[in-house]
Amino acid sequence: MFRPMQTRTFGRLGWPVSTLGYGMWGLASWSGTERDEVDRALEAAVAAGVTFFDTAWGYGRGASEQILGQLVRAHPERRLFTASKIPPKNLTWPSQRGFSLDDCFPPDHIREYTEKSLEALGLPALDLMQFHVWEDAWARDERWQRAMDDLRREGLIRAVGVSVNRWEPWNCLETLRTGMVDAVQVIYNIFDQAPEDELFGVCQTLGVAVIARVPFDEGSLAGQLTADSTFPEGDFRRIYFGPENLGPTVQRVDALRGALPTDVTLPEVALRFSVSHPAVATVIPGMRRVAHVRANAAAVARGALPSPVIGALRTHRWDRSIASWSL
Numbered sequence: 001m002f003r004p005m006q007t008r009t010f011g012r013l014g015w016p017v018s019t020l021g022y023g024m025w026g027l028a029s030w031s032g033t034e035r036d037e038v039d040r041a042l043e044a045a046v047a048a049g050v051t052f053f054d055t056a057w058g059y060g061r062g063a064s065e066q067i068l069g070q071l072v073r074a075h076p077e078r079r080l081f082t083a084s085k086i087p088p089k090n091l092t093w094p095s096q097r098g099f100s101l102d103d104c105f106p107p108d109h110i111r112e113y114t115e116k117s118l119e120a121l122g123l124p125a126l127d128l129m130q131f132h133v134w135e136d137a138w139a140r141d142e143r144w145q146r147a148m149d150d151l152r153r154e155g156l157i158r159a160v161g162v163s164v165n166r167w168e169p170w171n172c173l174e175t176l177r178t179g180m181v182d183a184v185q186v187i188y189n190i191f192d193q194a195p196e197d198e199l200f201g202v203c204q205t206l207g208v209a210v211i212a213r214v215p216f217d218e219g220s221l222a223g224q225l226t227a228d229s230t231f232p233e234g235d236f237r238r239i240y241f242g243p244e245n246l247g248p249t250v251q252r253v254d255a256l257r258g259a260l261p262t263d264v265t266l267p268e269v270a271l272r273f274s275v276s277h278p279a280v281a282t283v284i285p286g287m288r289r290v291a292h293v294r295a296n297a298a299a300v301a302r303g304a305l306p307s308p309v310i311g312a313l314r315t316h317r318w319d320r321s322i323a324s325w326s327l
């Protein structure tokens with residue numbers, strides 16, 4: 001049965017965005033992508049009421065942005081919200097302590113890549129432009145603030161976001177307090193619960209929208225991994241699910257599976273966990289298949305998980321530190 005997609009308010013911007021958004025990294029950069037199926041998945045998402053789409057120049061050097069632009073132009077009847085990201089000038093993910101604003105986001109680079117993104121999208125403006133890595137040490141540097149403000153006043157972007165580095169939800173708090181940032185994109189899932197410690201409260205106080213990314217821990221919480229999983233050269237998951245991480249991840253997913261009620265699937269619980277916190281405006285799973293779009297739309301329609309289930313999932317929190325393989 002078709003149910004209209006729930007919307008939530010995107011922080012102080014007030015945009016009514018779909019609770020289920022769409023992550024557009026994998027479709028331009030991961031192995032196993034079939035373009036026809038991706039096109040059908042995107043259309044299925046629009047049909048299901050998805051209105052928030054997250055891309056980046058870094059996803060295939062503009063390839064993902066081109067796909068999003070085509071989708072938006074094909075649906076002039078729908079208000080589809082577009083979010084992209086400026087790559088760091090040194091093309092190093094994540095940023096590291098000691099990287100300067102000049103290393104990553106000097107003002108001319110901010111403008112150059114905003115123009116590149118708009119060209120790839122084929123659109124006159126972006127709703128949200130995010131920094132693709134971030135260091136809170138840059139918070140008070142007026143150069144990024146002025147550069148983004150100029151882009152906003154010129155109508156090239158409507159809002160400013162920070163995509164905070166993996167497992168560092170604290171690494172943007174001072175920046176949010178400048179009042180210059182409208183949205184934060186952060187990893188938030190059953191394993192990675194640390195955004196609840198401090199970030200979400202700050203966002204709620206300031207009216208900063210939260211975009212919950214990587215709800216499936218890059219696929220493990222969607223039940224896609226076994227101890228023998230391998231990925232081809234060039235696929236990010238070959239590094240992320242390498243020898244140090246694959247075994248411990250599979251063990252934890254097995255433990256989680258064993259604790260779930262029999263009438264729910266792991267992907268459903270994982271996705272509903274990410275939308276259960278009221279600070280979250282939208283969750284953006286990567287989805288390259290129609291079946292995944294439909295399953296995820298149905299899961300989000302079932303709403304927040306009951307508190308006892310959330311309580312039980314607390315024990316599956318997994319705090320990790322940045323490693324050479326974690327990007």
Ligand SMILES: NC(=O)c1ccc[n+]([C@@H]2O[C@H](COP(=O)([O-])OP(=O)(O)OC[C@H]3O[C@@H](n4cnc5c(N)ncnc54)[C@H](OP(=O)(O)O)[C@@H]3O)[C@@H](O)[C@H]2O)c1
Nearest residue numbers: 023024025163213214215216217218222285286287288289
């Ligand atoms: N630094 C950053 O700013 C940054 C970093 C990472 C990600 N992101 C953003 O966050 C988005 C989401 O993260 P992600 O794509 O890396 O990882 P993710 O959403 O945690 O996982 C994506 C994986 O889950 C699978 N999946 C989705 N729905 C499923 C379902 N119902 N059942 C089974 N499997 C399902 C997908 O399969 P299929 O693809 O086969 O459908 C894909 O393999 C990205 O696309 C990107 O927009 C941003």
